[in-house]
Amino acid sequence: MGCFPCAGKSNKKGKKNQEKNSKDQIPSTSERLKVNSSVDGRKDASKDGGSDHIAAHTFTFRELAAATKNFRAECLLGEGGFGRVYKGRLESTNKIVAIKQLDRNGLQGNREFLVEVLMLSLLHHPNLVNLIGYCADGDQRLLVYEYMALGSLEDHLHDLPPDKKRLDWNTRMKIAAGAAKGLEYLHDKASPPVIYRDLQCSNILLGEGYHPKLSDFGLAKLGPVGDKTHVSTRVMGTYGYCAPEYAMTGQLTLKSDVYSFGVVLLEIITGRKAIDNSKAAGEHNLVAWARPLFKDRRKFSQMADPMLHGQYPLRGLYQALAVAAMCVQEQPNMRPLIADVVTALTYLASQKYDPETQPVQSSRMGSSTPRSRREL
CATH class of the missing domain: 3.30.200.20 (Phosphorylase Kinase; domain 1)
Incomplete structure (x- = not known):
């Protein structure tokens, strides 16, 4: 649940006002x-x-x-x-x-x-x-x-020991939809709206049944009200998750959170980290790696987490990647509202995938042709 500044060093999380403080x-x-x-x-x-x-x-x-x-x-x-x-x-x-x-x-x-x-x-x-x-x-x-018994989403996606159970497709969509609903509450139900500013896999905690909850609110900011379009603030957050316009200008909007959510959704789908310097050159940054692939639907299957072993619905993969692609658009006004993301992901989470009765996707690079199930 740690956090690093997008640029420079940061302070993370503040204080209760019942103390004798200067x-x-x-x-x-x-x-x-x-x-x-x-x-x-x-x-x-x-x-x-x-x-x-x-x-x-x-x-x-x-x-x-x-x-x-x-x-x-x-x-x-x-x-x-x-x-x-x-x-x-x-x-x-x-x-x-x-x-x-x-x-x-x-x-x-x-x-x-x-x-x-x-x-x-x-x-x-x-x-x-x-x-x-x-x-x-x-x-x-x-x-x-x-106490959240299953730890963080990060614990279930990255650097897993060989004996740890991998998240299946249905669980991934359930987590994504739940996290989006938490963000929707902050943006649309809280008044004034709250900008979370620190959405990342380590801050999504999992309870029994993999029920997701957002945590770590020390960087949260009250959002713009009235005619204001943004709030200006010191750039803080986690490298790899910060929206580009926020990192460059310090102008924070609700769409900054939507970008961060898009990065998290990409991590959920691909199993890759937002920033991974162990990857080949050009693949260190998850969004930079994904953007060229978004342009060719035939390459979408290459983006699925290999740990899924092809056990996912092809249409569901396409739709989930389309949502992620919209969320990480360079231009904030091109990103969807979180309410629309919730609608899409709630639908995807409701479409249960059963590898016993539905096709398992080919693991061959570039192939997205369904095939009958075989032993993996």
């Missing part, structure tokens, strides 16, 4: 007004699970240390530039949770900590991770989330 550690007045306006706006967002109050619980550092057995290595789930994530059990409720302990010298700053607590306290949707609470004892900054 003025340079909290948002400016204008920022606080923006947050306050978001609070008021989200009181009307209950249709999709919006909340009219901050529901996050305040924990003491002692409680969270006890939950993780004093942050023992055996409880460690993962780590990155922001700090470490532990699996813990809350003594008060016996509930299993994920506890993110922010590195005091890491990428996640006080402002981003505040943004994450506010955003996840005020935004509620089946495809957004639930924030249970936070801790801000002294200089300690910790976030407590619901």
Whole structure:
């Protein structure tokens, strides 16, 4: 769930406003007004699970240390530039949770900590991770989330050990559709809209049944309102996922998120990483590799993840790649609205593929001719 700036170094994730902090550690007045306006706006967002109050619980550092057995290595789930994530059990409720302990010298700053607590306290949707609470004892900054048993989407797509189960086509489409629905809630149901700004495979967490939820909201920004078309901000995000216009100008729009989603969808379909320097020259950047292939439908089968072993519906592959291609258009106004992406992917996810009764695609390069099923 780590994050790196598109250009230069970044701070990642901010702070809760109940602390004794110096003025340079909290948002400016204008920022606080923006947050306050978001609070008021989200009181009307209950249709999709919006909340009219901050529901996050305040924990003491002692409680969270006890939950993780004093942050023992055996409880460690993962780590990155922001700090470490532990699996813990809350003594008060016996509930299993994920506890993110922010590195005091890491990428996640006080402002981003505040943004994450506010955003996840005020935004509620089946495809957004639930924030249970936070801790801000002294200089300690910790976030407590619901535990997502299957880890991140990245864990199931990239660098898999030989014994790990690969995602089948149906599961991939289910994850893609669910992640799109979470983004649609932020863009269309939240008021004012929220630009996620950090959509990547490591920030899509998976619960039982591979139910996807967006996580890591420290970089989220309130979107443009009224006649404004964008918000201007320091360029932050993850290399390989940033929309080109945002990386170049710092002008952030809802379509910036759509581009990032397109990259994620390409990863889901192809099994490739957004940036992979182990690939041959010209294939390091996933979008740059895919763009020439988008122009020739006969090459679409070459883009399917080899780990699918041809077990996918050819028409479904074509349609999913067409959605991805639209999302990663160079020009923002050429990209679809996330609501249209949701419609397309919800349909694709509903079209279940059964390799026992439906054709398995040829694995020969360039061939997309269905054939009868054979042992793989």
